[in-house]
Amino acid sequence: MPVIAPLQRMNHGGHFRAYTLRAEGNVLAPFLGVDHAWMSGPTFPSHRHAGFCAVSYVFLDSETGIDNRDSLGTHNLIRPGGLHWATAGSGIIHQEDPAEEGKTVHSLQIFVSLPPELEQTAPSALSLEPENIPMLRVPGSKIRVVLGSLSGVTSPLKPPTNVTLLDISLEDSAELDIPVPAGMNMFAMPIFGETNINGEAFFLDGHGLPVYTASEHPREVRLKAESGPAKVVMFWGDSR
Numbered sequence: 001m002p003v004i005a006p007l008q009r010m011n012h013g014g015h016f017r018a019y020t021l022r023a024e025g026n027v028l029a030p031f032l033g034v035d036h037a038w039m040s041g042p043t044f045p046s047h048r049h050a051g052f053c054a055v056s057y058v059f060l061d062s063e064t065g066i067d068n069r070d071s072l073g074t075h076n077l078i079r080p081g082g083l084h085w086a087t088a089g090s091g092i093i094h095q096e097d098p099a100e101e102g103k104t105v106h107s108l109q110i111f112v113s114l115p116p117e118l119e120q121t122a123p124s125a126l127s128l129e130p131e132n133i134p135m136l137r138v139p140g141s142k143i144r145v146v147l148g149s150l151s152g153v154t155s156p157l158k159p160p161t162n163v164t165l166l167d168i169s170l171e172d173s174a175e176l177d178i179p180v181p182a183g184m185n186m187f188a189m190p191i192f193g194e195t196n197i198n199g200e201a202f203f204l205d206g207h208g209l210p211v212y213t214a215s216e217h218p219r220e221v222r223l224k225a226e227s228g229p230a231k232v233v234m235f236w237g238d239s240r
Contacts, residue, residue: 002198002210003027005187015041018109019204021189027211029185030161030237032111036189039097040104046095049088051119053161055110056096057083057146059191060130064103070094074125081130083146085159087114092123108189108233112161121160128157140174143167148236150178163237170195170225170232177220178234180212186221186236187211193230198222202232214239 005023010016018037021028032052046069058065058080066078070086071093078084078096086092098105114121128146134153136143145153148164164184170176170193180186188195188210194203197210198221212221223232 002200002212004208005211006208007206010035012043015039016043021187021209023211026239027185027213028187029239030113030163031185031187031235032113034111034189034235035109036191037109038104038106040102042097044095046093048091048093049086050091052088052114053112053159054086054088054094055083055108055112055159057108057110057165057167059106059108059167062104062106064098064100064105066096066105066107067099068094068096070123070125072123072125076127078127079130081133081144083128083133083157085126085128085157087118087121087124087126087160089114089118089121089123092125110165110235112159112163112237114161118160126157126159128155132156138176140171141176142169143176161237163235166234168223168232168234170223170230172225172228175222175224177222180219180221180236182216182218183214183238183240184236185211185214185239186234188221188223189233189235191231191233193225194227195230195232196222196224196226197232201226
């Protein structure tokens, strides 16, 4: 049975709203948290991170991309469908704003721990362009393999913490079984629509989402869109 992790709403003025995922203990490990966010104006001034990774993934339906700057001298556009991974390590200062005034960024801000021996490593950054993210197509579903691998399809990005992120689009009534390796903490975040996950319905405005703590054996998670099309993002990583 899954643990139901609470989703909390967060707002910053009229420019930023989000559903935030945090959990007590290490049930999300190696993930520290996820913000599913909409940002329509500069919200967070330059700020420092250290000891972990800050990852930005922009959904394909986003009206604009993210203008990203950091203390390494990076200045790049995270386009809709793309991802940027900042390894903060000993410390990085960054700022992310909508690339076009008056348009809204629809994205995930993901926080990932580093192995203890890398927590004070020199900061660095990796980017993945939308066209370089592989996609699996199965009847009724499309799966963007943003990080990690699935069914022999592997993301080209090689971050310092090995995690999997799958952006899954389901047509109405589509069913999909996702194999999860042994030893992985896994959770699923509904993005829009209603998704039945292992027999229980979850949706964007719900109060929580399912977290499946690590198992000694591989397992499958069944997804089904029962009330129209749906999108869900699945995450997993080594629990150790």
